[in-house]
Structures are given as structure tokens and as C-alpha cells.
Amino acid sequence: MQVEVDTLTIELSTVPFDNRPVYLTGNFCKWLPDLEEYRMTMVSPGNYRYQFPEDLELPNPIEYKYTRGGWDQVELDRAGRPYGNRIVEAGETLIKDSVIRWQTDVSTKADVSPIVETVSDTFEITQFSRTRRVRVLLPHDYYENPDQRYPVLYMTDGQNLFGEGSEYGNWEIDKSLANLAREHKAGVIVVAIDHGEEDRVQELSPYDNPKLGKGYGEKFLQFITGPLKTHIDEKYRTRPDRLNTGIGGSSVGGLLSIYAALMFPQTFAKLMVFSPALWISEKVYFDAVHFFEPFETRIYLYAGGKEGAHMIPNVNKLKETLETQSFGYTRVKIKSSVDAKGEHDEKQWSKEFPKAFEWLFFE
Structure with a gap:
């Protein structure tokens, strides 16, 4: 017919x-x-x-x-x-x-690229009365293993992390996760949270700064640890406990991640801290002294030699402060990585991501 x-x-x-x-x-x-x-x-x-x-x-x-x-x-x-x-x-x-x-090509190996899903294009951030796009990268075999649960890594600056990236570059974490999957080291759900464009620095910074204005990073973490984490844990098969929950970011996102270790230890045990903007406030060292609790925690600190004269000294100072406050507890593991030629850009963080990811979740 x-x-x-x-x-x-x-x-x-x-x-x-x-x-x-x-x-x-x-x-x-x-x-x-x-x-x-x-x-x-x-x-x-x-x-x-x-x-x-x-x-x-x-x-x-x-x-x-x-x-x-x-x-x-x-x-x-x-x-x-x-x-x-x-x-x-x-x-x-x-x-x-x-x-x-x-499908890519019948002659190639099985596709192990992460499955990208949009959680919402307009996820409400009640702390700011704004909305934001949130996406997840699921392990390639997530739907093949209905009984398996996964750790979760929350990451800031979602526009820059995968796919086509942004005008600033691309971490290409989707490609890194595919490579790690071939070694059976990609069984983690990554939650990518877009930044607030012109409001990015204020949203992510947990500290006020005379030039940058008020920092709302603590409220942003309240959003992640509250409504967003609740939604992710309900919708996906996660391991919601702190030992299986991480947060990561670069620059002011790296500063937010270290602040999460200090102020939200009940939620995060794995921290991916790349090129943290420690210059925003000296208060971060004060907080490290007074609030760091030696729960079982892993912190990966990265700094590049071409990110300004103060980046490596500041990161070393933070590492020493955290190590001093952990009182020698073996439950706190801090790994630092320095690239003397490393610049403050997505290309460099792309190189560092798989190293940090593997150390945080699979070593």
C-alpha cells in the first residue's frame, strides 16, 4: 500500500x-x-x-x-x-x-566512548535564582550492567570539557575516558556543570576579592551537594557515599575544589585540583589550617611552570599546609604534579586529566 x-x-x-x-x-x-x-x-x-x-x-x-x-x-x-x-x-x-x-567502523574495536546525556538544559540553581545546563558522561557499558553502581566526579566549566569544547579550548575528557575504558579504568560517572559565563568567577570563587567582588563559591557547592547530587543519585546508579564522590576543576574551579575538601568533607573524598586560583584570597591557607579534617581523602594538585611566578610556590605552600594539618595520617593522600612547561589552558589540563582521574579512582 x-x-x-x-x-x-x-x-x-x-x-x-x-x-x-x-x-x-x-x-x-x-x-x-x-x-x-x-x-x-x-x-x-x-x-x-x-x-x-x-x-x-x-x-x-x-x-x-x-x-x-x-x-x-x-x-x-x-x-x-x-x-x-x-x-x-x-x-x-x-x-x-x-x-x-x-557505530564508527566495522574494522575498529568496540566503541568504548562514554555515553553523553543531558540531565537538563535548565537545571535550577535556587541559591542564585538561575538555571544551568548539566550533562553526564556515563561509562560506555552503563546500560549493559544494570546492577552495577558507579563513583561520581562532579566537574565545573562543563563547556570546556568535551565534545567541541569552547572558544577557550577543550579538555577532551571524552577521549581520555575512552582510552581509560580500554584499560578498564573508566567506571565513573562524570557530571559536567556549565559555568555562568560572565558570572563564572564570582559563582565559583569561595572568597571575596577587592577587584573581583563577592564570591559565591560556597553557595555553588551547596547547590552541588544538595539538589544536584540528590537528583544525580536518584536518576543514575551511583555510589553516593563520600569515598566514591569527587569534585574537580581548574583555575577558579580548582580553588572551588580545594575549598570543597575543607568545608564539605562529609561529601567529597576525591579532589582534582588543577592550577588553583589561590591568589584570589590568602584566606584559603587560614581555612586549610583551621578546617581541614583528616578523613580518608585523596587530593591531586597540579601546577604549571608557565602560569605566572606565583602558581607553583602557592600550590607547594597549600600542599605543605594540608600535609601539616593531616598530622601524618596515612588516610590523607596528596599527590602533586608539576610541569615546568605547563601553561594555564585547556590543552594542558587535558594532558593532566587522565593521570589525575586514574590516581583518584583506580590506584
Whole structure:
């Protein structure tokens, strides 16, 4: 049976960091996977659209799939298996689909890239009366192991961490996690929280500064440890205890992470502290002396030699202060990493991420 469809439109949302084109294939084109007339139009990164010609006669029902240009590049389900045929019944005019994984090449090894999901584009931060995009990177086999629970690493500056990154660069943690997965060292859920653009420094800094103004970092941590962590623990299979919960960031995000170790030890036991903006306030050393509690904790401190004259001395001073306050407790482990040629940028933090990640969660 043939049916004439007036204006059938199909919209697709998928991962924004795959630059391959997207094609529709189905019983309307003999299942050929890469016909140019069925190539979808990219509306924005990760969003595609296709409208069938008004006078085209289509089968009823329509069966179809998405490809990236061949049957070796077909859509996959959450578990990494080929997706079943999709179906459109007569009378439907707008279809909205999503694809979270794609096959890359039949000759390559299994895809172990993390599964990227958007928790919310507008997660409410009640502490600021603002909203923020929050995404998660799940282990590649998350949906294949329904009984397994995972540690969680919360990370700031989500725009800069993976995919296409931002104008400032890209940590490429998705690629690092895929490489670690091949060594069975990527079984952690990473929560990426976007920063507040022009309000970034004030939001993330836990200290006031005469030039930068008031710091709201403590409120930001209240958001993470309160509503956000509650939501993540309810929606995903996490290990919610402190020993399996970490936080990480760079620059002012690194400062926020060390503050989390001092003021929220009941929540965080793993801290990824890259190039912390310790210059914002000397009070951080005072807090380290008065509030650091020697619970079982791991702190990874990184500093680069080309980040200004004070970066390495400040980080060394912080490390010595923390070690003094831990009273020799073996439960507190602090690992420092210094790159004499390291600059204050995403490229450098990208190199350091897998080292810190592995030490924090798998050593």
C-alpha cells in the first residue's frame, strides 16, 4: 500500500561532536544508507532535520533508520547494539528522535566512548535564582550492567570539557575516558556543570576579592551537594557515599575544589585540583589550617611552570599546609604534579586529566 504524505518532517538530536553527515534510510529508498537526497540538514550542532517532498509517495508504514553514511556507521542503542527499525504510521507529520551512540567502523574495536546525556538544559540553581545546563558522561557499558553502581566526579566549566569544547579550548575528557575504558579504568560517572559565563568567577570563587567582588563559591557547592547530587543519585546508579564522590576543576574551579575538601568533607573524598586560583584570597591557607579534617581523602594538585611566578610556590605552600594539618595520617593522600612547561589552558589540563582521574579512582 502506498500513501501520499503531505509534509512529513523528521527531527533528530544526537551528539554534537560528531562531524559526519546524517542520512535517513528505509523502505522508501531500498535501504540504501547514503543517498544524498536523504541527507539530513544540520540545524545546529547535534540537531538535524529532514522534510520529505510533499508529492512523494511513501510506503505505509514507513520503516527507517539513521546512518552516518554506511551500514558500518549506523545508529546504536544505549548498550551499543544496532537499533531496531523505526516506524512511522500514516497520518503522522512530525517525528522527533534521538540517537546517543553511533557505530564508527566495522574494522575498529568496540566503541568504548562514554555515553553523553543531558540531565537538563535548565537545571535550577535556587541559591542564585538561575538555571544551568548539566550533562553526564556515563561509562560506555552503563546500560549493559544494570546492577552495577558507579563513583561520581562532579566537574565545573562543563563547556570546556568535551565534545567541541569552547572558544577557550577543550579538555577532551571524552577521549581520555575512552582510552581509560580500554584499560578498564573508566567506571565513573562524570557530571559536567556549565559555568555562568560572565558570572563564572564570582559563582565559583569561595572568597571575596577587592577587584573581583563577592564570591559565591560556597553557595555553588551547596547547590552541588544538595539538589544536584540528590537528583544525580536518584536518576543514575551511583555510589553516593563520600569515598566514591569527587569534585574537580581548574583555575577558579580548582580553588572551588580545594575549598570543597575543607568545608564539605562529609561529601567529597576525591579532589582534582588543577592550577588553583589561590591568589584570589590568602584566606584559603587560614581555612586549610583551621578546617581541614583528616578523613580518608585523596587530593591531586597540579601546577604549571608557565602560569605566572606565583602558581607553583602557592600550590607547594597549600600542599605543605594540608600535609601539616593531616598530622601524618596515612588516610590523607596528596599527590602533586608539576610541569615546568605547563601553561594555564585547556590543552594542558587535558594532558593532566587522565593521570589525575586514574590516581583518584583506580590506584
